[in-house]
Amino acid sequence: MRGMPDTPRVPPGVDPSRPSPARIYDYVLGGTYNFPVDREAAERIRAQSPDLTDAAWVNRAFHQRAARWMAARGIRQFIDIGSGLPTRSNTHGVVQEAIPGARVVYVDNDPMVGAYASEFLAADGTTAVITADLREPDTVLTAPALHALIDFGEPAGLLMTAVLHFVADDADPWGLAAQYADALAPGSYLALSHITHEGLPPRLVEEGMQVYRQSSGVYPRSREQIARFFSGLELQPPYPDAEPAVTHIGLWGAEAPELADSDGSHWWFGGVARRPASA
Ligand SMILES: C[S@@+](CC[C@H](N)C(=O)[O-])C[C@H]1O[C@@H](n2cnc3c(N)ncnc32)[C@H](O)[C@@H]1O
Numbered sequence: 001m002r003g004m005p006d007t008p009r010v011p012p013g014v015d016p017s018r019p020s021p022a023r024i025y026d027y028v029l030g031g032t033y034n035f036p037v038d039r040e041a042a043e044r045i046r047a048q049s050p051d052l053t054d055a056a057w058v059n060r061a062f063h064q065r066a067a068r069w070m071a072a073r074g075i076r077q078f079i080d081i082g083s084g085l086p087t088r089s090n091t092h093g094v095v096q097e098a099i100p101g102a103r104v105v106y107v108d109n110d111p112m113v114g115a116y117a118s119e120f121l122a123a124d125g126t127t128a129v130i131t132a133d134l135r136e137p138d139t140v141l142t143a144p145a146l147h148a149l150i151d152f153g154e155p156a157g158l159l160m161t162a163v164l165h166f167v168a169d170d171a172d173p174w175g176l177a178a179q180y181a182d183a184l185a186p187g188s189y190l191a192l193s194h195i196t197h198e199g200l201p202p203r204l205v206e207e208g209m210q211v212y213r214q215s216s217g218v219y220p221r222s223r224e225q226i227a228r229f230f231s232g233l234e235l236q237p238p239y240p241d242a243e244p245a246v247t248h249i250g251l252w253g254a255e256a257p258e259l260a261d262s263d264g265s266h267w268w269f270g271g272v273a274r275r276p277a278s279a
Helices: 021-028 036-046 052-072 091-098 111-115 137-141 144-149 173-182 202-212 223-230
Strands: 077-081 103-108 127-131 157-161 189-195 268-274
Touching: 021 036, 021 052, 021 111, 036 052, 036 202, 052 091, 052 157, 052 189, 052 268, 077 091, 091 103, 103 111, 103 144, 111 127, 127 144, 137 173, 157 173, 173 189, 173 223, 189 223, 223 268
Parallel strands: 077 103, 077 157, 103 127, 157 189
Antiparallel strands: 189 268
């Protein structure tokens, strides 16, 4: 597919005997940066629901639509936290179509992402990868590679898609999201998606939680809990003529919302919000 062997080399710091969220997601999206243990983990979830691949692509498509939407509003710099492994249509590929030279800094705590970064970064210095844990915001927000590309005096696009459900309540994911958003200039945008348990079969939710217990754990949350990530920000309407809201993410930015809300979309809630001048 991309000239990769079936099983990639194991970079330093990567344990191929335990599944990782980045590698499981890569496998489900059809990538090859994963090991047998990741494929087995994904297939355990798929055994509970055939919607797994749809759910992953619904999320990836939301991420891309949200990034493109921000670029269309003149955002020229992006911070992609929990960026994942090189997939087709990376964030910089999407936003640079609209704004040539737009800068993107990727942040991920999986060393697999940093190890393979050279295979997907832009050659012109507009992109960088930081290997760091988002639960250490001071480390992330003071990283020289971040400040080399992001001007904190100008609005930025903050993408936190499909990542905060890997952060337990006791690490305060709401406080962390607020800390990142607060670091940005007024007029910046946050795009966020998050796995829910609401409306999903309990056995699917339980199996997913069991699978991810082998790594960071996963913490599906309610719509109300997910809406709290946007506190203090101006939530944007998910599509023309809609009220500002957190929705199933297949709806967000959809040309035909009534057609877009697939079963995989119901695994998620999310939205896009703007940092107001007074925040
Ligand atoms: C499901 S992938 C989502 C990738 C991409 N954001 C998207 O929506 O298509 C989740 C990513 O978050 C990363 N991640 C999980 N916990 C993290 C943490 N505490 N700090 C930084 N990255 C984390 C994982 O390594 C993985 O690459």
